[in-house]
Every structure is written in structure tokens, then in C-alpha cells.
């Protein structure tokens with residue numbers, strides 16, 4: 001039954017047997033959220049713990065599963081009274097719809113609402129007839145918000161707009177509206193709701209090896225549904241800003257007339273899109289709506305109607321009027337979505353967020369905007385070091401991934417870009433001062449353990465070199481030794497612990513030896529770089545005992561430490577610049 005979970009390409013999604021999937025996940029849902037929901041008696045359905053409520057219209061939603069939070073996660077006070085649960089992407093049967101609805105009828109009738117798919121229409125329709133035969137009145141509101149699916153509104157599919165229509169119906173029923181009024185308001189919500197979606201990649205059904213569909217590399221599918229139905233058209237992959245423009249441009253001409261300028265907004269993740277990516281996209285959506293003279297009203301950014309693990313997102317817009325806004329904002333409590341009673345916790349929230357609260361923090365100077373000749377020898381040496389780690393970025397990432405999180409290549413390149421930009425913009429050719437600026441910028445931009453440590457290495461070296469009248473080999477050796485002490489004090493690593501300290505210690509030792517024989521700076525640096533390189537390679541035989549990699553112990557053996565490797569590469573690249581400069585000065 002339960003075997004090893006895997007989501008590797010080419011291997012089946014085996015977390016759960018497909019035959020029991022629908023039952024098993026609902027077991028977990030009601031176990032976790034039993035305070036709000038319970039199983040429908042003898043049916044594949046979930047009903048609100050408080051249901052049935054005598055005299056209240058029962059809102060019954062549903063469809064195939066694979067769309068969580070739709071549908072079962074939206075059951076509870078202020079939202080749906082019940083959700084009928086079908087197999088993945090498959091309508092539930094009329095029998096299941098009937099049993100679930102009968103369980104929540106409180107004598108005031110049932111409002112059915114679901115997305116416009118043939119299977120759902122048939123089975124819910126049959127169930128409604130059966131209820132009628134037993135004297136239970138019902139109405140049906142079919143959601144048709146997907147503008148990509150058909151020209152005629154009535155022919156369209158229901159996608160993320162489900163959330164809006166169910167919310168409005170649930171709130172109206174909750175405040176005691178009768179069946180005709182609940183149906184009318186839900187119809188009104190559907191008539192004003194429009195959605196457009198895009199996919200970056202397909203989703204895989206339980207037990208399947210291959211995704212239901214795939215999206216070509218470098219492409220996105222526009223106008224895709226929530227079951228892997230083909231998109232309207234493919235387009236070249238685009239960034240979040242362009243994507244937001246496509247979504248807004250598709251929807252604006254489709255919006256119904258009327259309303260008061262407020263527009264409910266849902267930027268919905270389809271299952272495997274990072275929330276951070278959704279927010280990046282949303283910032284542009286928000287700006288575009290304001291530009292269009294619309295006021296985003298209580299925007300929701302997150303997963304509300306998904307498609308298993310599909311990568312992609314959709315935008316839903318609902319031009320509001322007072323009746324809709326009141327219901328959309330009404331409190332609710334469901335497993336997946338909660339709203340507190342009108343601002344009792346927050347006071348009255350501003351409708352418009354002040355510009356100052358939305359502005360991005362100021363950013364450091366971009367490398368591309370700096371003068372490559374500025375900043376003297378320190379900037380030139382750092383530039384060479386940056387080129388070296390840029391060339392090795394992927395390899396450094398791979399080394400870090402052996403036993404840790406794989407981000408060292410990206411981190412050190414980001415940090416060094418900032419370091420070079422800061423050294424060039426420091427307004428001085430004085431080595432110590434330029435290094436100090438570079439180290440501060442590196443630590444700020446790179447973050448992570450290595451950001452702090454490599455940043456400190458530069459700032460401490462810079463601080464020491466600022467104090468000497470002339471930078472000779474002795475001064476350099478003393479500065480490196482002081483920097484190494486600072487790095488050890490901060491990170492706790494000593495030589496042999498398999499970190500960048502191994503390369504640093506070798507470099508410091510070589511500088512000290514060169515100073516003792518009164519070697520010149522260029523020769524000393526070359527020796528230090530070579531010693532660091534050898535030490536870095538030697539870290540392959542060590543077992544990590546400090547840093548993230550330490551947790552895996554012996555698994556890190558056999559490949560060199562990424563931080564030691566990057567430090568050695570940078571010292572090596574800088575050696576060439578330093579020897580050229582020393583030649584020139586001679």
C-alpha cells in the first residue's frame with residue numbers, strides 16, 4: 001500500500017495507492033481538522049461539524065479531488081456546508097452527491113455549486129432530481145469563470161472563480177438568506193468573476209509515472225485549465241513582470257461592466273509554484289490594476305484551487321459592488337481558509353497601502369553601472385577573483401550540494417559582484433579602504449555562513465592594511481593572520497575541519513614563510529595561492545565537522561570543500577593581477 005514516496009521523473013508517484021487515494025486523504029483531512037469538519041455519513045464527502053443547521057440553506061460544493069483547498073478544504077461556518085469528493089479530476093457520482101447533500105439539509109433547501117464540467121453537471125443534476133423527489137428543494141449555480149475556455153460565458157469552465165462563488169453563497173446562507181436569494185447572489189458573483197491561467201509544467205496523477213501533460217522547456221502554456229486540458233496557446237517563457245502583464249491584459253477587456261472600482265483579486269498557485277514567485281508576480285499585477293483605475297480589494301495570493309502538483313498560476317478578478325463585497329468579506333472558518341469578523345483584530349485596514357510601505361529597500365550599486373578602471377589594485381584583484389568564481393559557479397554549487405544545500409556557487413558570485421561594485425565605487429585606490437567597503441558589501445549581498453566569513457576576511461584584511469604605511473609581504477602576512485583569527489572566532493572552525501579555513505590557513509602560512517625570507521609581494525602571493533589550492537584539494541580527504549555539511553559526517557568525504565575551493569580559486573586569480581601590478585611599479 002504505502003510505499004516509498006518519490007517524485008523523481010520516470011518513477012511513479014507512489015505515496016499512496018491510486019485506488020484508495022480519495023479515501024485516505026480525506027481520512028487525514030478530518031483527522032487534522034476535526035474541529036471544523038467531519039465525514040459525511042457513509043459517503044465520499046466532508047461536511048461542516050455544525051451542519052445541518054435547521055432553517056439554514058445548505059451550500060453543497062464539490063467535484064473531483066486534486067484541487068485542494070477546493071473543495072473539501074472550503075467547508076465550515078461561513079463557507080460551504082459540505083463538499084462531495086470525487087476521484088482525482090473525476091466527478092463524484094450522483095449517489096455520493098445525494099448522500100452528502102441529504103446529510104446537511106436543514107429544511108431550507110440546498111444550493112449546489114460546482115465548476116462547469118459535463119460529469120459534474122450530470123451527477124449533481126441527477127442528485128438534485130432525487131432530492132426533489134423526496135421534497136428537498138435545491139438550486140444550482142455552475143461556475144464559468146475561465147475566459148480561456150470558450151467565448152460564450154455559459155460554455156466556460158469553472159476554475160479559481162469557484163472560490164469566489166462558493167464564498168459568496170456560503171456567506172449569504174450563513175446570514176440566513178433564503179434559497180432563492182442565495183442562488184441569485186451566487187449567480188451574481190459568477191457573472192462578475194473572470195479568471196485566466198498559465199502553466200509552466202504538468203501534474204502527475206497518483207500511481208502514474210508520467211505527468212498528465214508537459215510544457216516544453218522555455219515555454220509556458222497560456223489559458224490552461226485545472227485538469228491538464230490543453231492551453232489556448234504556447235508562448236515563450238517570460239519573467240514574472242511579463243507574465244503579470246499577460247494575465248492582466250487578458251482579463252481587463254473581459255471584465256463585466258459596472259461595479260464601484262473595487263476589484264477582488266486572487267493570484268492562485270496551481271500546486272507547485274512557490275509563494276515567493278506568486279508575490280513577485282503579484283507586485284506587478286497590483287500596480288497594473290491601480291494604473292487601470294481599479295482598487296484591489298482584499299487580495300488573496302496563495303493556493304485556493306490547485307491542480308495536483310501543476311506548476312503555474314491564475315489570476316481572478318471580480319469587479320465588486322456593495323452586496324458582493326459584504327459577502328466576500330464576511331467571516332468564515334474552514335480548514336484551508338479563515339477570515340476574522342470584520343476587522344475586530346486589525347481595526348479598519350487601509351484600502352490603499354501607502355507608497356512608502358510598498359517601496360523596495362534601496363539596492364547596492366549594480367556592477368554593470370560601475371567603472372571597471374576605478375578602485376585601484378584591490379578592485380582589479382577582486383574583479384579577477386569574481387571572474388574565477390563565476391566560471392566555477394556551477395561546480396561550486398555541485399560541491400556544496402554533496403553534503404549541504406548547493407547554494408555556495410550562487411552565494412559567492414552574488415557576494416563578489418557586490419564586493420567588486422563596492423570597491424570600484426569606494427572612491428579610493430587605497431587598498432585597505434577599498435577592501436573594507438568590499439567586505440561589508442559581500443557580507444550584505446551573499447548572506448549565509450560563507451557571506452559572513454568571506455566578508456569578514458575582506459574587512460579584517462582591509463582594516464589591518466589601512467594601518468600600515470606600506471603594504472609589504474610582512475604586512476600582508478600579518479593582515480591575513482588577523483583575518484584568520486577573526487574568521488575562527490566567528491565560525492569556530494579550525495584547520496582540518498574541512499572549511500574555507502583550511503585554504504586560508506595554508507595561505508597565511510605561506511605568506512608568513514615568504515615574509516620571513518623577505519620575498520616580494522607578488523612572489524609571496526603566488527605561493528600563498530598555490531598553498532591554498534593544495535589545501536583546498538586536500539579537503540577532499542577530510543570529514544566535515546563544522547557548518548551545514550557537518551550533519552552528514554562521512555557523506556561529505558571524497559569531494560573538496562566548496563568554500564575552501566572558492567577561496568583558493570580567488571586567491572589564484574588575484575595572484576595574476578598582483579604580479580602584473582608589481583611588474584608595472586618596477
Ligand code: ADP
Nearest residue numbers: 408411448449450491493499500547562563564
Ligand atoms: P551556507 O553554509 O550558509 O549555505 P555557503 O554554501 O555559501 O554557505 O558556504 C559554505 C562554505 O562556507 C563551506 O564550504 C565552508 O567552507 C564555509 N563555512 C561554513 N561554515 C563555516 C564555519 N563555521 N567556519 C568556516 N567556514 C565555514
Ligand code: MG
Nearest residue numbers: 405406407408
Ligand atoms: Mg551552502
